[in-house]
Amino acid sequence: MLTWLGYFERFGKNFLRGAGVTLELTAVGLVIGFVLGLLLALARSYGPKWLQRAAGGYIAVFRGTPLLVQLFIIYYGLPELGLTFSQNMAAYLALGLNSAAYQAEYLRGSINAIGSAQMQAGRSIGLSKWQTISYVILPQALRLALPSWSNEPISLLKTTAIVFLIAVQDLMAEGKRAATTTFDFVGVYLAVAVVYLVMVFALDALFKFLERKTKIPGMDIETRR
Amino acid sequence: MPKPILTIKNLTKTYGQNVIFQHLDLTVNEGDTIVIIGPSGTGKSTLLRCINLLTRPNEGQIWLDDLEITAKGTDEDQVRQHIGMVFQNFLLFNHLTALGNVKLGLTRVKHLSDEAATEKAMRELNRVGLADRANHYPGQLSGGQQQRVGIARALAMDPRVMLFDEPTSALDPELIGEVLEVMRQLSLDGMTMLVVTHEMGFAREVADRIVFMEKGYIVEEGSPDEMFNHPKFDRTREFLWKITELYGKKEKEAE
Numbered sequence A: 001m002l003t004w005l006g007y008f009e010r011f012g013k014n015f016l017r018g019a020g021v022t023l024e025l026t027a028v029g030l031v032i033g034f035v036l037g038l039l040l041a042l043a044r045s046y047g048p049k050w051l052q053r054a055a056g057g058y059i060a061v062f063r064g065t066p067l068l069v070q071l072f073i074i075y076y077g078l079p080e081l082g083l084t085f086s087q088n089m090a091a092y093l094a095l096g097l098n099s100a101a102y103q104a105e106y107l108r109g110s111i112n113a114i115g116s117a118q119m120q121a122g123r124s125i126g127l128s129k130w131q132t133i134s135y136v137i138l139p140q141a142l143r144l145a146l147p148s149w150s151n152e153p154i155s156l157l158k159t160t161a162i163v164f165l166i167a168v169q170d171l172m173a174e175g176k177r178a179a180t181t182t183f184d185f186v187g188v189y190l191a192v193a194v195v196y197l198v199m200v201f202a203l204d205a206l207f208k209f210l211e212r213k214t215k216i217p218g219m220d221i222e223t224r225r
Numbered sequence B: 001m002p003k004p005i006l007t008i009k010n011l012t013k014t015y016g017q018n019v020i021f022q023h024l025d026l027t028v029n030e031g032d033t034i035v036i037i038g039p040s041g042t043g044k045s046t047l048l049r050c051i052n053l054l055t056r057p058n059e060g061q062i063w064l065d066d067l068e069i070t071a072k073g074t075d076e077d078q079v080r081q082h083i084g085m086v087f088q089n090f091l092l093f094n095h096l097t098a099l100g101n102v103k104l105g106l107t108r109v110k111h112l113s114d115e116a117a118t119e120k121a122m123r124e125l126n127r128v129g130l131a132d133r134a135n136h137y138p139g140q141l142s143g144g145q146q147q148r149v150g151i152a153r154a155l156a157m158d159p160r161v162m163l164f165d166e167p168t169s170a171l172d173p174e175l176i177g178e179v180l181e182v183m184r185q186l187s188l189d190g191m192t193m194l195v196v197t198h199e200m201g202f203a204r205e206v207a208d209r210i211v212f213m214e215k216g217y218i219v220e221e222g223s224p225d226e227m228f229n230h231p232k233f234d235r236t237r238e239f240l241w242k243i244t245e246l247y248g249k250k251e252k253e254a255e
C-alpha cells in the first residue's frame, strides 16, 4: 500500500536535485516576470497612449496563448532566426515572459486602486510624477497587491513542470526517469506530487510571513474606504 | 501698500463643453486670509486646482509673486513647492507615519539631510499640536489629527500661500474645532491663505475678505462685516442665510 514512501529513500537524491532545479526555474521566472511585469503595469497606467497599447497587446498575447506554445517557439522556433538558447535559458525566458503578463495585471489593479488622489497629494508638495510613483504610489500598491499576487509564485512553481518537455532536468523529469525505471507510475508520481506540495506550502508560508512583515498599521482600513 | 502674492486675471476653465468659470479675477495680498464660499458645483475646487497647476486653465494668467506660473515652460514641480494644498479628505500618504508624511517633501524635493528634515518636520508637527503622534500611521489617527498632519505636510515646504479645499467637510462635528483652531493660528501668524469652507463662524472671525462664487462667477466680495451685515446682492444674503442655518446647527452640536 505505502510502497511509494519507499521511493523517497530510493530516489530521494534525484528528487532533491530536481526540486532544486524546479525552485531555480520558479525564482528566475518570478524575478524576470516581476521586473518586466512592473514595467508593463507602469506603462499601462502612466505611459503615453502608444506605450499603453503596446503593453496591453503584450499582456493579451501572453495571457491568451498556451505557455507550452511560447516555450516551443522560443526553444525550437527562434533558432531559425539565429537566436539559440540552452534548454534552461529557454525555460527561464518562457516562464519569465509569460509570468510578466500575469504579474502586470495584479500590479496594475492595485496601482489603479491607489489612484489619482495619492498622485495629486504627491504632486502638491512638489514631487515629480516619477518621484510620486516611486515614493508614494508603488510602496502602497505593492503592499496592496501582495495577497493576490502571491498566487503567482505558487502557480508558476506548478507550471514549471512542463519544461521537462524540452529536457530540462527538473523535478518532473526526475520523476519521469524514476517511473520508467520502476514502471510504478502511480507510486512515483504520488511521491513527486508530495514534493511539489511541500514546496507550495513552504512558498505559501513565506509570502504570508512577508505580508505580515510589510503590513502598515491601520492601512487596510484606509484603502477599503 | 499691500503686496499681492497671487494675482489671477481673466481665468477661464472648461471641461469639454462644460464652462466651469469664465473671465475670473482675484487678487490675494500678502498675509491675507480669503474665504471662498458658494454652492456645490460652482468651481471652487477647480479654481484651487488651477492655482496649484493640478489642472490647466484654458485661458487667463496666474502670477505667484512676480512669476507668471501659467506661462508656457514653467517648472510645475518648482511652483507647487511654494503653494501648499490641504485636501478635503486629507490624502495623507498611508504607508508613512505622520513624521514620514511631513518629511517626504523635505528630503525628496528640498533635499535636506535626514537629520535636518526630521528636525524641521518635528517643528511643523509641534505647530499643529501633534508632536506626540509623530510615529503614528494615518490609519491610527483620527480625522482631525490626519488633517492637521496634512496641514503640517504642506507647511513644511514653507509655502508662499496655503490653499484649503473644504478642510473640515469630511470631519465629524466634534473634530472640526481642532482643525479650525490650527488654521486660525496660522492666519494670526501671517500666513497667506485661500480657504474654501462652509464654516461661517471661521469666515466671520478670521477672514479678511469673503468671496461669494456662484455658477462660475464671483458674485460679490467684501469684508465679513459687509458680506454678513449689508451685502449688495440678494443672492449673497440668501446664500449666507441658508448656509448659516444649515451649518450653524452642526457648529452648535460641536460645542
Ligand SMILES: Nc1ncnc2c1ncn2[C@@H]1O[C@H](COP(=O)(O)OP(=O)(O)OP(=O)(O)O)[C@@H](O)[C@H]1O
Binding pocket: B015, B018, B020, B038, B039, B040, B041, B042, B043, B044, B045, B046, B047
Ligand atoms: N476632471 C473633471 N472633468 C470634468 N468635469 C469636472 C472635472 N472636475 C470637476 N468637474 C465639474 O466642474 C464643476 C465644478 O466642480 P468643482 O469641484 O470645482 O465645484 P465645487 O465648487 O468645488 O463644488 P463642491 O462644493 O461640491 O466641492 C462640476 O460641475 C464638476 O462636475
Ligand SMILES: [Mg+2]
Binding pocket: B044, B045, B046, B165, B166
Ligand atoms: Mg469642491
